[in-house]
Amino acid sequence: MWRSLTFRIWLPFTLSVFIIGAIVAFLRIQSQTDLLLSNNQARIENVAKTVALGVELNFTTGDETKSLEGIQKSIDWAGSSNEVDYIAIRSSEDYVNDPLFIERRFSEIETNPIEDQKNFSIGEAEFKSDIFRGKIIVASKNDRITDQIWEGNVQIFIVLASVFAVLSIAFYVLANMISSPLKDLKNKTEGLKNNEYGKVEVSSNSSIKEVESLANSIDELSDSLQKEKENNEMLLDNLERSLNKEKHIGELKSHFVSMASHQFRTPLAIIQSNSELLAMIVNNGKAESQKEKLIKTSTRIGKEISRMTQLMDDVLILGKIGSGHLQAEPKELDLVELVSEIQTHTSSIQPDGRQLEMEIEGNAVKALLDEKLVQHVIENLVSNAFKYSKEKNPKLKLTFRQKTISISVEDNGIGIPENEIDNLFQPFHRAYNVEDISGTGLGLAIAKEYTDLNGGHIRVESKENEGAKFTVTFPLSVENRKEKMQEQMGAS
Numbered sequence: 316m317w318r319s320l321t322f323r324i325w326l327p328f329t330l331s332v333f334i335i336g337a338i339v340a341f342l343r344i345q346s347q348t349d350l351l352l353s354n355n356q357a358r359i360e361n362v363a364k365t366v367a368l369g370v371e372l373n374f375t376t377g378d379e380t381k382s383l384e385g386i387q388k389s390i391d392w393a394g395s396s397n398e399v400d401y402i403a404i405r406s407s408e409d410y411v412n413d414p415l416f417i418e419r420r421f422s423e424i425e426t427n428p429i430e431d432q433k434n435f436s437i438g439e440a441e442f443k444s445d446i447f448r449g450k451i452i453v454a455s456k457n458d459r460i461t462d463q464i465w466e467g468n469v470q471i472f473i474v475l476a477s478v479f480a481v482l483s484i485a486f487y488v489l490a491n492m493i494s495s496p497l498k499d500l501k502n503k504t505e506g507l508k509n510n511e512y513g514k515v516e517v518s519s520n521s522s523i524k525e526v527e528s529l530a531n532s533i534d535e536l537s538d539s540l541q542k543e544k545e546n547n548e549m550l551l552d553n554l555e556r557s558l559n560k561e562k563h564i565g566e567l568k569s570h571f572v573s574m575a576s577h578q579f580r581t582p583l584a585i586i587q588s589n590s591e592l593l594a595m596i597v598n599n600g601k602a603e604s605q606k607e608k609l610i611k612t613s614t615r616i617g618k619e620i621s622r623m624t625q626l627m628d629d630v631l632i633l634g635k636i637g638s639g640h641l642q643a644e645p646k647e648l649d650l651v652e653l654v655s656e657i658q659t660h661t662s663s664i665q666p667d668g669r670q671l672e673m674e675i676e677g678n679a680v681k682a683l684l685d686e687k688l689v690q691h692v693i694e695n696l697v698s699n700a701f702k703y704s705k706e707k708n709p710k711l712k713l714t715f716r717q718k719t720i721s722i723s724v725e726d727n728g729i730g731i732p733e734n735e736i737d738n739l740f741q742p743f744h745r746a747y748n749v750e751d752i753s754g755t756g757l758g759l760a761i762a763k764e765y766t767d768l769n770g771g772h773i774r775v776e777s778k779e780n781e782g783a784k785f786t787v788t789f790p791l792s793v794e795n796r797k798e799k800m801q802e803q804m805g806a807s
Contacts, residue, residue, distance in 0.1 A: 401420055645768050771788055
């Protein structure tokens, strides 16, 4: 109930009326208290003056006994008929220190009124006679005033409470009438949120034009959302059909790539065997006159066969990656040992005698990586560094950090044009400045896929005719590997 719109409209009004009524009642009681205390103070002072006059008259008669009786009568009159709680007569002006001449209490009081003037109204009057002089002290309790105020106002409070209750009920009914159409609008908007469209029915007891206008606006919004929903559903159906079609085409493509790769292997194997047979005949001394030509042809055939075989292998690898059939199998890997083996092998097969320079930075540790995939990545980058550069030795740097391992391969070759870098890792893409250099355009694409499978990333820095630098970074642990792969998935 306390969350309902009616209650939230009614509560502020009710609290406001209650607070205003409480403030008015408090101010009224306070003003009445001050007025009655002032009147009581004046009354008590008049009583004190009256008793002082009686004391003076009685003491001037000359008869001490009659004087005392007259004084007692004056005190009894003052205490019985004037709501007095205490009367005292002191025989000197310093009535605090001198002994009391007479002291009478007309009610049960626990404190000395002269010392507790906060709770008593005190009236004083001096008197003088032929025998002695002093002061009359009259006191009346203030709580009697408080009781009188509450007794006098209880009926007023009852009337005010009744008025407040009537106003509260009336305003609750009014708040319910105001909030009823707003509740209808709220239910309508809840329906829109749940994809329930329809016309807003505003309560007939509402004559608020703004609410009716808002209802019409929501009706228009509902119609618009209904149309938008229908359009989105049509678009979603088209997208699903297109997605299924693309998925089917992808499956056909993957199947074709796999089939083509295997079908090409058979004739290539036959060509390879015949090329070897041809070389064997030449080496055995037959066809001596055609020996040099046959060797050259045989060598060319072997190279082309190797190139086509590598192309088919690369295409088959891309097909496996695209179909999700290739997964990394990480194990503890000593990258220093792996890189050293690659350095030794690569340097030994270079026809121009160049060597791969290697540098290791940081404390060497083992990493959880797929050795076969990582080896392929490094060998591809090193092979490219030799292929696209001359004279100077390519450089490989292995850097160990707290959470990652970086492998950078740098050369001073032909470099990569700036406008080609974005497409460098796309399958079959080759920059325009490498047309005279053999290659399939698949090596870097496969290197990137292998790097991603190991949770790493690869980047390139290059300027045309100034060389290129490729840096591959892998995570050291499984946790870092998961973080890197999640970042890659989020980026994609």
